[in-house]
Amino acid sequence: MQIIPAIDILDAQLVRLTKGDPSTKQSYQMLSPVEAAHEWMQRGADMIHIIDLDAALGKTPNTDLILGIANEVDAQLQVGGGIRDIKTAQRLLDGGVERIILGSMPINAPESAIKLLNTYGSNRIVLALDHKEGYIMVKGWQEATRRALSESLEEFTGQGYEWFLVTNIDHDGTLEGPDCVTYTEIAPYGEIIASGGVGAVQDIEKLKKTGVQATVIGKALYMNRFTLEEAMEAARC
Template sequence: MTPASPSRSQPQLIPCVDIQSGRAVRLYEGDPDRETVYFDSPLEAAQHWASLGAGLLHLVDLDAATGRGENRAVIRRIAAELGVPVEVGGGIRDRAAAEALLEAGAERVVIGTAAVKNPALVRELIAAHGPGRVVVSLDARGLEVATHGWAEGSGVTVGDLTPALADAGLQTLIFTDVTRDGTLRGLDRELMRRVRGLWSGTLIVGGGVADREDVRLLAEEGIEGAIVGRAIYEGTLPYPVPEL
């Protein structure tokens, strides 16, 4: 199954299921100790959004991202039972981890810290599995990329990385403003515009969307989609979103 391509006028909204200690949670500014539990079962959360028409689910293994463990068995079950493609991120720092998730049923893997620390990994995975199976997620404060579950600054900017990612054949980039993720504060239009200017491929905003005005902002800036979490869990953004 291949995720449907969104139109420019109506960005694709991808529900997120963050998995920590086997439960579906959302974090405030990425802090694993500031969680809200929305579903005890991540499978139940995924089924809920799929039943509302989601064509793609974004799963994040927060325990793998922070080095506290992993939730691969849960992810495998979701991929097997959901009937909707899933992309999976969190703690994928080598080829073996990426390929284990692809073998577990993930439609595509999301590479974060490793894209900064080991850029050759992105090229290797694209060469082995094709550009449709690999996504890179750059999580940043401003334009400085944060790594290791957002705990560390890298000293590297988004603009430092995008040329090499494009050269490696990457098609889809996720960008997250970590200062706004999970806060319902809405998007920073100027930052979104700057990132759009740095990446000519498919751009997905990985957090910060709070309401329909943010969806309209994405459309106006030519950004193809967003990963949505707290806003749809708490109802500040209806899902599915009516046509703009």
């Protein structure tokens, strides 16, 4: 199982949120997003997860900052947040980003999302399925839908998507453990990237048993609950 350290950017700063709520913002001013990316790369990360919270919330995006990181570090970048049109997606994918994460576009503009999937291939497009009580949330986790997680997975795998970033919003940033029951249920659907709730090395060991391909870890690393090296070792065992 791959360990992917996370960098969330808000107002051009490195931050972490709890349950996706901007009012819970914790700023980590000792590190800039660029410095954080360099640190994770130097400590062994082969992929870094970057979310542009400004773009997700409809504010000025940090695209130039993210592309700068892509050209400075050797690790691959998986980038999401506010990618709602083809032009934005193309700029990232053509500018050095390995994978983009789409959330609202496959639901609100499915033809555009399929065009990206066909142009760049399924390994470079990750579909974000952020859910609360089993139902998909969109637009920076601010808008609820009546789409069930399991039904969405069936629908989108049928359209050719293979990679899914699945976050239980109620677990995100809580450090109280991931939603392993759901991950065990959905692992057969495709290449699942787990996100949210990891607070201890034991959580990584539990996630590995669910069959997911990777897990994104943010707050626990920044709070020194464990090191990236310890996380990667737990994922290998």
